[in-house]
Amino acid sequence: xxxxxxxxxxDDVVLVRVLxxxxxxxxxEQPTRPSSVAFFDSNGxxxxxxxxxxxxxxxxxxxxxxxxxxxxxxxxxxxGYYVSRDEEGAEGLTGHVIVGFDIPEVxxxxxxxxxxxxxxxxxxxxxxxxxxx
Amino acid sequence: xxxxxxDTRLEKxxxxxxxxxxxxxxxxxxxxxxxxxxxxxxxVTSLWDIQKSGAVEAxxxxxxxxxxxxxxxxxxLGSIRIQWLPTxxxxxxxxxxxxxxxxxxxxxxxxxxxxxxxxxxxxxxxGEISESYELPPTQYLRVNDVLRGLVGPS
Numbered sequence: 001x002x003x004x005x006x007x008x009x010x011d012d013v014v015l016v017r018v019l020x021x022x023x024x025x026x027x028x029e030q031p032t033r034p035s036s037v038a039f040f041d042s043n044g045x046x047x048x049x050x051x052x053x054x055x056x057x058x059x060x061x062x063x064x065x066x067x068x069x070x071x072x073x074x075x076x077x078x079x080g081y082y083v084s085r086d087e088e089g090a091e092g093l094t095g096h097v098i099v100g101f102d103i104p105e106v107x108x109x110x111x112x113x114x115x116x117x118x119x120x121x122x123x124x125x126x127x128x129x130x131x132x133x
Numbered sequence: 134x135x136x137x138x139x140d141t142r143l144e145k146x147x148x149x150x151x152x153x154x155x156x157x158x159x160x161x162x163x164x165x166x167x168x169x170x171x172x173x174x175x176x177v178t179s180l181w182d183i184q185k186s187g188a189v190e191a192x193x194x195x196x197x198x199x200x201x202x203x204x205x206x207x208x209x210l211g212s213i214r215i216q217w218l219p220t221x222x223x224x225x226x227x228x229x230x231x232x233x234x235x236x237x238x239x240x241x242x243x244x245x246x247x248x249x250x251x252x253x254x255x256x257x258x259x260g261e262i263s264e265s266y267e268l269p270p271t272q273y274l275r276v277n278d279v280l281r282g283l284v285g286p287s
Contacts, residue, residue, distance in 0.1 A: 018193050020193045020196070021225060023222060024224075037224050037226055037232055040226050040232075041226065041228040041230075042227065042228025042229050043228040045194070046227070047191075047192055059192065062190075063190075063192075063193070093192050109247070109253040109265075109267050110253060110265040113245065113265050114262055114265060117262055
């Protein structure tokens with residue numbers, strides 16, 4: 001099913017990406033933000049969660065010790081991505097969205113790589129608060 | 134000139150499963166020492182580690198790397214004729230891709246290998262992208278020129 005931008009997700013909504021590997025955060029030693037790799041899914045479909053809808057306790061059970069990278073929906077759109085709900089794509093994990101990039105036919109990967117760089121540089125490391133753990 | 138002896142080269146692949154280890158041993162034993170490089174042994178070992186693990190993980194993505202993609206990474210690595218390079222980071226990308234990244238001072242050379250033999254070569258200076266372009270299979274040797282720019286003439 002093709003994904004499309006969901007305008008009901010406001011630009012100021014915080015989206016988090018599970019930083020599954022240390023190399024998905026930058027810099028590796030003391031990360032301050034996601035790395036570009038985190039937003040460079042080969043199919044252009046980066047799996048993320050709306051921060052205030054995500055169940056971080058479940059995510060922590062599934063991915064012990066991982067960090068989370070955060071960007072806003074507005075930052076994603078400004079970098080050229082779309083944001084689309086995908087509740088069915090995360091096996092019951094709530095708040096799941098796709099931060100996607102339609103990779104153009106011509107020179108598409110280079111454009112995608114630049115978009116990933118731009119998005120990751122605007123990001124931060126997200127620490128769930130007591131209220132949303 | 135520093136070279137790894139045969140035992141050291143073989144130790145680099147001891148972590149792999151038996152089949153891969155055997156293949157690696159055959160490959161390394163067959164290769165003349167002058168054709169091997171420390172960075173290459175480390176990169177290949179990391180690639181094997183990535184390929185033998187990984188699964189579809191809901192909430193993250195498809196973390197499997199196919200044999201075809203790993204083979205393509207191998208062809209890119211095999212096209213590099215420079216013996217002395219920094220050891221690259223070998224990074225898994227969701228959706229089945231692998232990124233190779235060589236870093237020296239503030240410069241980086243990155244080769245992203247995505248499924249269906251899509252290869253992207255990117256150079257970065259002080260964290261900013263200088264160039265980024267796709268490489269068709271006939272042009273993997275161009276990686277040598279970019280890597281020479283990273284490490285200087287040898």
